[in-house]
Amino acid sequence: MARITFQKLEDHSTFFWGLLAAHAAVIALGLGAFLYMEHHGHIVTGMNNAIVWGTPHVFAVFLIVAASGALNVASISSVFNNLAYKPFARLSGVLAIALLVGGLTVLVLDLGRPERLTVAMTTYNFKSIFAWNIYLYTGFLIIVAAYLFTMMDRGMAKSGKATKTMGWLAFTWRLALTTGTGSIFGFLAAREAYDSAIMAPLFIAASFLYGLAFTVLVLLTVCRETRQQLMSEEMVTKFRNLIVIFALAVLYFTTVKHLTALYASEHHGVEAFILRDGGIYTFLFWVGHVLVGNVMPLLIAAFLSGDGRMFSGRQGLAIASVLALFGGLAFIYVTIIGGQAYPLELLPGMDVKSSFLDGEVASYAPSLPEVLLGLAGISIAMLATGIALKVMPFLPTGIETEG
Amino acid sequence: MLRMRHWTRLVVAVALLAVVGSGLVPAPGMAGPPQPAKGRGDKCVEPTDWMRRFHMTVLKHQRDDTVHLGIRTEKHSLKGCIDCHQVKGEDGKPVTVSDSRHFCRTCHDYAAVHVDCFDCHASRPGEATKTGGATDSPHAGIAVGPSDVTALNRYLEGSGR
Amino acid sequence: MRMKFEIPDDHACAGGKGCDCEPSVAHVGAGGAVDPVEVGRRWFLKTAAAVATTVLAPGVTLMTFAEVDAAHAKPAGEAVSSRRRWGLLIDAAKCKEGCTACVTACSNENGWTSTGHPATDAQWIRTLKVTSRSDGSTFQMPLMCQHCANPPCVDVCPTGASFQRADGIVLVDRHICIGCRYCMMACPYKARSFVHEPLQDQKPYAPRGKGCVESCTMCVHRVDAGGTPACVEACAKTGNVAMIFGDLNDKTSEIAMRVATYRTTRVRADLGTDPGVHYQNI
Secondary structure, eight states, X not given: OOOOOEEOOOOOOHHHHHHHHHHHHHHHHHXXXXXXXXXXXXXXXXXXXXXXXXXXXXXXXXXXXXXXXXXXXXXXXXXXXXXXXXXXXXXXXXXXXXXXXXXXXXXXXXXXXXXXXXHHHHOOOTTOHHHHHHHHHHHHHHHHHHHHHHHHSHHHHHHOHHHHHHHHHHHHHHHHXXXXXXXXXXXXXXXXXXXXXXXXXHHHHHHHHHHXXXXXXXXXXXXXXXXXXXXXXXXXXXXXXXXXXXXXXXXXXXXXXXXXXXXXXXXXXXXXXXXXXXXXXXXXXXXXXXXXXXXXXXXXXXXXXXXXXXXXXXXXXXXXXXHHHHHHHHHHHIIIIIHHHSOOOSXXXXXXXXXXXXXXXXXXXXXXXXXXXXXXXXXHHHHHHHHHHHHSOOEEOOEEOOO | OTTOOHHHHHHHHHXXXXXXXXXXXXXXXXOSSOOOOOOSSXXXXXXXXXXXXXXXXXXXXXXXXXXXXXXXXXXXXXXXXXXXXXXXXXXXXXXXXXXXXXXXHHHHXXXXXXXXXXXXXXXXOOOOOGGGOOOSSTTTTOOOOHHHHHHHHHHHTTOOO | OOOBOOOOSSOOOSSOTTOOSOHHHHTOOXXXXXXXXXXXXXXXXHHHHHHHHHTHHHHHHHHHHSOOOTTTOOOTTSOOOTTOOEEEEEETTTSOXXXXXXXXXXXXXXXXXXXXXXXXSOOSEEEEEEEETTTOOEEEEEEXXXXXXXXXXXXXXXXXXXXXXXXXXXXXXXXXXXXXXXXXXXXXXXXXXXXXSOOOSOBTTBOOOTTOEEOOOTTHHHHHTTOOOHHHHHHHHHTOOOEEEEETTOTTSHXXXXXXXXXXXXXXXXXXXXXXEEEEOO
């Protein structure tokens, strides 16, 4: 077996520094948005008493879901012994940590009392899935960090035993983590749009897709910086196939979720809202989630890219990944905000009206501070990854290309 | 600086001392330790020295008892402190925490310790009503002018000193 | 497992259960002796009895001013117990369309007011105008926190800030609420509000502030003093008497007898939340 060598990002191209600076700027804007929201209260956001979770939560959940998925490549190499993925295992671990940190930052900065984070860390109600998630998230960070250590420590990496053990642990943990994230919604009996155990597997399938998309895009970006081809053609094909499989899985669980809901008459209202009458939510579901997020990546990765097709393998992979991420945001937006916009069924069989806007579809428009805070989450993840790749050898060495 | 003579060093040292020392001398208007307003009656619910040091723990204890167990004894309640230690303003009404004469602020400003309580709690006594409750119209009895509101906001954001 | 703060009625806190203060600090002797834990404990135990008696006085004074139902009255120093379960019974047939006396009373009592933005303003109680989809018949009913026996908001709260008192009243401990709003996602009744703006001029007995979630407290400050919630009082004053308040566990109370006699309904009973608010004629 050929020895895999790793490298740090040594080059100092304007492109790379520009990218880091751009992310730093977005983070600064996001922090400004946070201070603005913290100062004035949530009145300056689009959120209200009906849409209690808004755009920050869309980004946060999206990043957290993607984080667990980003670990896939490492899992495939350690747990399923597929050596082809091994060169990318370190990057996959780093990216998982960075994405999770980005997501959690957004989540925390959107709290009504963010200064009470210590309360959240010290006072628990163990019946709350949120409380479990605090453990799942911090545990994930620790386990993945330890997993990275076992990959990078010479002694441990040689025997491979520790890496395998930690790989298994991290894999199990990431499944638990995404189950936990999905269950934040799945456990809400009162919300008809969520109340379903299938939220957990749906989120896991989605995490595979978004995590892979992030990994691929980061790899393609750093290829430019290293002036090396980090992915062989063979790998590009493998990744494209994975995108196809994951997109199919998301479509499958989405279909099952909505078919199940459509079967029960009690859910007809909310299903009609999401699938037919919900305006922006219906559009985001069909066009954003289904078409852009899954069908198009699937078609591009499976049929439209590769030798002699519309796109080269690399182009196809990149386009499919970008589309999957946009679709992912749409999916989480429909899930979180669409699910809240549909009014609660207070008295089944009755129409209700009140000064508290009962019985009406809640209106929500993302405000600039919310969007900036959310984007800052992505930038935190990307900036952290960029810096990590500069300070430690997480990247495999590739084939030199003409730069 | 390399060839500095002894006398120059001395001058520098004295100058430095003067600068550092001036910081230790209280600025005019802040002379001496704070003099918080005396409460009603001849003594506090606990010895004053003890209260100075431990009022927050008693308050916290009482807070959990009240919120979770419905224990509403007045001895250690924040409302009790506020009622007893009220400071009247020029209009004859008790001042809120937006006023630097407020009982809590006199010491907390001096010690530079931010009080979180008044984010949510009333910082001056309300009208005594039956069953500790309703007045006829919202905010009857306590008329707060816009300047008070701005001042309070400024204080709560920590820049009011 | 839900945290219920059940403590013997002769609650004498010695850093025991239900009390999270640090014994070494919180129970230090009041005699100026600030050092050893032991001294503090001894002091506290010794004085606990004295505290229990002295506090009776203000409790009694308070009661003489208040129109209280003597059966409810509890000494101020006594912890609430699960022997009681406070509840409401609301008769929609007596709730007059267009009347908002309960809403106004609650707003005045607890200091939440409209700023003209119904989507973000706090509303602890509101009246629902209900129209039957099948026959078009209409009625009005007030809706507030239903004080569930199995409250979803308490289940999901990560810090335990949403909690249920031993006597069934569901509250938010704003001291540990981090403002995550998960309880609002979980509540089937949309009973909770998030404070979107900085507030001033809160009522001394109803603290509330920006960044925390809040909802109907069943006027817990009045109930603890032996009174009835402001909405119930206001409803009675209008002469409609659509709402009654009382102890559902006390078989001899009016509310318990009426609940036992009439077929009462609870909102979204199918969810198994077992609300403490019962309705008639809905």
